Amino acid sequence: MSEESPTDARAESVPGTPVDETPTPGTSKDATSPSQKPENPLANILINVLVPVVVLNFLSKEHRLGPLWAMIVAVSLPIGYGIWFGWTRRKWNFFSVLGIVSIGLTGGLGLAGANALWFALKEALIPLIFGLVILGSHWTGKPLIDMFLLNPDLLDLPRIQKAVEERGNEVEYRSLRLKGTLLLTGSMFLSSVMNFFLAMYFLRGKEDDPVAYNEAIGKLTGAGFLVIAVPLLVIMVITLLYLLKRIRTLSGLSQDEIFLPR
Numbered sequence: 001m002s003e004e005s006p007t008d009a010r011a012e013s014v015p016g017t018p019v020d021e022t023p024t025p026g027t028s029k030d031a032t033s034p035s036q037k038p039e040n041p042l043a044n045i046l047i048n049v050l051v052p053v054v055v056l057n058f059l060s061k062e063h064r065l066g067p068l069w070a071m072i073v074a075v076s077l078p079i080g081y082g083i084w085f086g087w088t089r090r091k092w093n094f095f096s097v098l099g100i101v102s103i104g105l106t107g108g109l110g111l112a113g114a115n116a117l118w119f120a121l122k123e124a125l126i127p128l129i130f131g132l133v134i135l136g137s138h139w140t141g142k143p144l145i146d147m148f149l150l151n152p153d154l155l156d157l158p159r160i161q162k163a164v165e166e167r168g169n170e171v172e173y174r175s176l177r178l179k180g181t182l183l184l185t186g187s188m189f190l191s192s193v194m195n196f197f198l199a200m201y202f203l204r205g206k207e208d209d210p211v212a213y214n215e216a217i218g219k220l221t222g223a224g225f226l227v228i229a230v231p232l233l234v235i236m237v238i239t240l241l242y243l244l245k246r247i248r249t250l251s252g253l254s255q256d257e258i259f260l261p262r
Contacts, residue, residue, distance in 0.1 A: 047077055047078055047081045051074075051077055052074040052075070052077060052078060052218065052221055054218075055070055055073050055074040055077075055218070056070055056071070056074050056214045056215060056217055056218030056221070059073070060210075060211045060214035060215055060218075061211060067210035067211050067213070067214045068111065068210075070214055071107055071110045071111055071214055071217075072107070072111075074107075074214075074217075074218070075103055075104070075106060075107030075110070076107075078103050079100055079103050079104060079107075082100045082103070083100065102122070102126045105122050106119075106122070106217070109122060110213065110214065110217050113207050113208075113210060113213055114207070115207060116199065116200055116203035116204040116205075116206070116207060117200070119199050119203050119217075120195075120196045120197075120199035120200045120203070121196070123195035123196060123198070123199040123220075123224075124192045124193070124195050124196035124199075125192075126192075126195075127188045127189070127191040127192040127195060128188070128189065128192040130188045131185045131186075131187075131188030131189045131192065132185075134148075134181060134184055134185050134188060135181060135182070135185040137181075138177070138178060138181045143177065143181060144181075144184075145177060145180050145181045145184060148184060148236070149180055149184065149236070149239065149240050149243060150177070150180070150243065153260070154259060154260060155258055155259060155260065156257070156258060156259065156260050159253070159257070159258070160247055160251050160253065160258055161173070163251035163252055163253050164250050164251050167250065167251065167252055169250040169251070172250055173247075173250050173251075176243065176246050176247070176250065180239060180243050183235075183239045184236070184239065187232050187235045187236065187239075190232070191228050191232055194227065194228050195224065195228060198220060198223060198224060198227065198228070199220055202216045202217075202219050202220040202223070203216050203217070203220065244258070
């Protein structure tokens with residue numbers, strides 16, 4: 001008898017391909033080890049946004065840490081947290097690595113006092129890469145919409161697929177998944193454009209003053225969270241609600257039936 005859990009089998013199967021086994025109640029919950037508990041969103045925001053903003057805005061003055069050490073501290077915290085989080089989870093992916101690289105580039109460009117245009121291009125490039133990877137993944141065995149929206153640890157994708165096929169709605173279901181991918185990709189492209197202009201707004205003309213440059217990066221980090229991250233989160237929630245509504249229609253399953261038993 002194989003020891004492989006239904007959760008593992010579901011994770012390894014190609015999304016959209018039905019499997020014979022139905023996960024047993026509590027499987028997903030029980031298979032989760034303490035090290036795999038969901039990340040605390042408040043800790044994420046605190047370390048990756050709030051602390052760097054405070055450090056750059058209030059400790060960059062020469063009589064405090066100064067611009068050099070303020071930038072080093074502000075960048076080291078999120079990089080250290082990202083590495084620690086990946087190491088303790090024993091799970092690295094393209095997006096987590098790219099996020100750490102992005103923070104490293106922020107520190108490198110900040111310490112070098114790079115021209116605002118270069119910094120803006122870096123800010124625009126990261127979400128652009130995210131969007132392209134998400135879009136390209138649709139035609140692979142593991143579309144990233146399953147990571148961000150249709151998570152197989154929450155939704156009973158094999159059951160949904162089987163129900164959709166029984167009702168003859170396979171074409172509409174595939175079209176729905178593509179539409180979700182396009183909406184997610186579009187939100188990343190929108191973030192890319194907004195990041196570019198926000199960086200130019202805050203950093204232009206500050207390159208010759210290290211303290212003002214640091215403070216501008218701090219303001220950019222805070223404003224980016226409020227002006228870009230929060231609206232994108234709202235877009236993702238709306239997209240998810242739309243996908244769930246259409247899945248219920250195409251599959252004939254209830255709200256409770258499309259989710260895995262808890």
